Amino acid sequence: MLSTQPVSHEAGRQRQGRLWSNLKEVCDLLHLPPISINSEELLFQHVQFKTGQRVHTIGQPFDMLYVVNSGFLKTVLIDEFGNEQVLAFPMKGDLMGVDGIHNKTYSSEAVALSDCDLVLLPFKKLTTLGRTHVELENMMYGVMSRELVREQAMIGMLGALSAEARVARFLVTLSERFSQMGYSSKLFNLRMTRHEIGSYLGLTLETVSRTLSAFNEIGLISVDQRTIGIKDADALKSLRRLPPSRTRSKLPARAKAAAAEATVPLLATL
Amino acid sequence: MLSTQPVSHEAGRQRQGRLWSNLKEVCDLLHLPPISINSEELLFQHVQFKTGQRVHTIGQPFDMLYVVNSGFLKTVLIDEFGNEQVLAFPMKGDLMGVDGIHNKTYSSEAVALSDCDLVLLPFKKLTTLGRTHVELENMMYGVMSRELVREQAMIGMLGALSAEARVARFLVTLSERFSQMGYSSKLFNLRMTRHEIGSYLGLTLETVSRTLSAFNEIGLISVDQRTIGIKDADALKSLRRLPPSRTRSKLPARAKAAAAEATVPLLATL
């Protein structure tokens, strides 16, 4: 489902020995409808990070958002004992740094898991520009809301799914992302360790390893170290195996009033 | 830490037999610095919901944000089998509905756990207004970012903490919220069932119940049905008991390059 427009594969152009992208290219990257701004002149600088480098750290003053143009990263929280909690594995098209707006300080740390090329979006520049370009402003709100929805889905997954289901969904999501990026959805390399996957999924590295081996056993995937082959995507997708009886939705008796109309125009959905 | 300014305790004024709040009152509610807009004329309507009523449902067209002025709610995700996953328990000062911006459709459902009074913030109105009032716009971004940070903290908790630690943190957070609202931080009533707490924390209702009983045993709290007394807040706060050896932060060998300067000015934090 990639745009087939003649954007250079490595989006951006050289200038002063450095890559720059215009707003339309950034929108493409974020999978957003392009914005009609006389924007050929409005360029955003790229930056490169090497494997292991930190893009931003916790507590660092916030002024930039980042869009991944190529490469793989992780974002992590670090607790008071130095333990890492992986929050996400940003890759091409993902936005980073939104958590820094509040408090003017990044609340997470972003680390490159491979060499990366990121587009720099100076936040001030964006908001200023947004004030005169409704579309851009809407895009900003939209992207932030999208992040929020993603995190809600993550919470749902951590709260309700078994280890197997989490690993299965992780693989499916990765596969879809790779496919979006134009890589094979059937065969790819993990850029992160079992440990990092485990942290991301709320599991230990051993459980991740064992679960992958088990999927391999029953022919859902093939595993060789970091190389994953997806053999039965449908089975992976439908693998739920959630702790069953939990959390069945039902309105309490006291809620019968809800049938009545609300105090304000309110659609009677459901 | 409440503002001691003479805002009416039940913020807002009567007009046409209904409560309305101006922008300053809304900012107070959200714990944000007040905005200097000639805003006495800019009023936001309140709405009341009865226990059990839904404020918005999944898939319903989005057009409003909501700020809780009084009462207690839950927001939930519902999976394909009708299972509920509690995402949050909004109460006074909390913002709801942000997940609806993306897709123009609410992606979660909000249900009143008690009779509630909510301030309606028509999103269109806010953004239009934000375009001419930088402060308001910044506030919008700030609030959305704050939500994101909260959810990240939630992910961290679900990913890393033991059942006891989750329940302890839940109690501490509740206690602090009650205190903020001017209620006792030492003695309060839960508005939600064990089942709902369990869903929120990624535990079963039995585990929640047992953990509360255990805290009661060792004198950290007193429990009688929905009534909770906090006896040793410090012990609750420091109760971590996280699965120990997990996820210790350490840079991989390949990351030695990180010591070198980044491609862009980058603070050497840590």
Next chain:
DNA sequence: CGAGGCCTTGAACGAAATCAAAGTCAGTGG
């Protein structure tokens, strides 16, 4: 008073964590 939610507690089970050991792989330096 009875019914239905809700909460507690016990006992047994099971999924995932922990502990432990051996194997793989990439990079390094002799």
Next chain:
DNA sequence: CCACTGACTTTGATTTCGTTCAAGGCCTCG
């Protein structure tokens, strides 16, 4: 070139935390 090192991975054995299943008590509301 090859052996050595250190990080990463796999697999096994054991333990433990939290779930599941079950039964009984409590409280509210009709």
